[in-house]
Amino acid sequence: MIRSEILREIAPILRDQLVVCNIGLPSQELHMIDDQPSNFYMLGTMGLSSSIGLGLALSQPKTVISIDGDGSVLTNLGTLPTIANNVADNYILLIIDNGSYGSTGDQPTYAGKKTKLEAVATACGCENVVTCQDVDTGRVLQAAIDSKQMTVIVSKCDSGNIKLPVITMDPVVIRDRFMNAVAS
Amino acid sequence: MSISQKIVDDFVANGIEFVTTVPCKQLAGVIEEVEAHDSIFHIPSNKEDEGMGLCAGAFMGGKRPAIIMQNTAIGVTINTLATLTQYYRMPLPMLISYRGELREPVACQVEMAVHTKALLNQLSIPTYHFHKESDVDELDAILKYTFMCNKPVAILTDASFWGGYGDQ
Numbered sequence A: 001m002i003r004s005e006i007l008r009e010i011a012p013i014l015r016d017q018l019v020v021c022n023i024g025l026p027s028q029e030l031h032m033i034d035d036q037p038s039n040f041y042m043l044g045t046m047g048l049s050s051s052i053g054l055g056l057a058l059s060q061p062k063t064v065i066s067i068d069g070d071g072s073v074l075t076n077l078g079t080l081p082t083i084a085n086n087v088a089d090n091y092i093l094l095i096i097d098n099g100s101y102g103s104t105g106d107q108p109t110y111a112g113k114k115t116k117l118e119a120v121a122t123a124c125g126c127e128n129v130v131t132c133q134d135v136d137t138g139r140v141l142q143a144a145i146d147s148k149q150m151t152v153i154v155s156k157c158d159s160g161n162i163k164l165p166v167i168t169m170d171p172v173v174i175r176d177r178f179m180n181a182v183a184s
Numbered sequence B: 001m002s003i004s005q006k007i008v009d010d011f012v013a014n015g016i017e018f019v020t021t022v023p024c025k026q027l028a029g030v031i032e033e034v035e036a037h038d039s040i041f042h043i044p045s046n047k048e049d050e051g052m053g054l055c056a057g058a059f060m061g062g063k064r065p066a067i068i069m070q071n072t073a074i075g076v077t078i079n080t081l082a083t084l085t086q087y088y089r090m091p092l093p094m095l096i097s098y099r100g101e102l103r104e105p106v107a108c109q110v111e112m113a114v115h116t117k118a119l120l121n122q123l124s125i126p127t128y129h130f131h132k133e134s135d136v137d138e139l140d141a142i143l144k145y146t147f148m149c150n151k152p153v154a155i156l157t158d159a160s161f162w163g164g165y166g167d168q
Helices: A003-014 A025-034 A049-059 A070-075 A079-085 A117-124 A134-147 A171-183 B003-013 B025-036 B048-060 B073-086 B107-122 B133-149
Strands: A018-021 A039-041 A064-069 A091-097 A129-133 A151-156 B016-021 B041-044 B064-070 B092-097 B127-130 B152-157
Touching: A003 A025, A003 A064, A003 A134, A018 A025, A018 A049, A018 A171, A025 A039, A025 A064, A039 A171, A049 A064, A049 A070, A049 A079, A049 A091, A049 B016, A049 B041, A049 B048, A064 A070, A070 A091, A070 A117, A079 A117, A079 B048, A091 A134, A117 A129, A117 A151, A129 A134, A134 A151, A171 B048, B003 B016, B003 B025, B003 B133, B016 B025, B016 B048, B025 B041, B025 B064, B025 B092, B048 B064, B048 B073, B048 B092, B073 B092, B073 B107, B073 B152, B092 B133, B107 B127, B107 B152, B127 B133, B133 B152
Parallel strands: A018 A039, A018 A064, A064 A091, A091 A151, A129 A151, B016 B041, B016 B064, B064 B092, B092 B152, B127 B152
Antiparallel strands: none
């Protein structure tokens, strides 16, 4: 499976949660597959999906899922010790690990070579780190939500992209409707 | 009351409940006060752009955030300030240790000091410079202004404000 196929499959699970979605194609795909006010689309700032999601989870009680990529986590690797040391049991970091920088032309990442993000997360002190295959992402994600324990999921999938339009929604509109969804 | 206590009291009086910090020798006292205060959640960051991401999330979760960092961080966070904090129109008070100003003992700190105000100006970030101890009296108004206009706002605090670096 490629990332967009995973997102299509887990969209019914994401719909009922607060989702912070990574910059570029992941946000464009989620927006096209199932746009919801409870989705916060990142239009810039590579690497900060996990940080935004953690700050949100620590500040209110609803479940927050940060959808990140292996390349973006590598960009902000300092996020993993911060997550490990500030446990929010309403927080799930879903790393879709396709071993490539998808939005920029599928250049390989180090996560697709020797570096194992699940081992990095564990070494940083994250307590519930689950590695799964693409087809099992929905089941693992639902189990993480039900467990009410902070979880890092590394979902291994194929690299590859679909053609789709950019998000033209105004950032302040994205933020405003998201904050209304958070507060509702 | 110490300057650090006064600063944190102003944070609390303005509803700030979520503070991220990247340390600086000059900021040690205020970071200690943040850590000690019951009504503030203190979350140290490994890098300042990460901290701004945490603050963005906290703001959307209904908590007023603040970041405490060195002026060298302006070099690290320009993209985040432009494409996250400003683009999505979020408030962020930035209490910044202004290294490389008068009384600075470390020459390399001057290299970022000479760019600090120019970069903030280029980003159209409202900037206040605390040089004398009494300048802290404006902090309350600056914080109210920040949450009124939903912008990142810089408060540069230099060595003279903090009372110097001690014996040199």
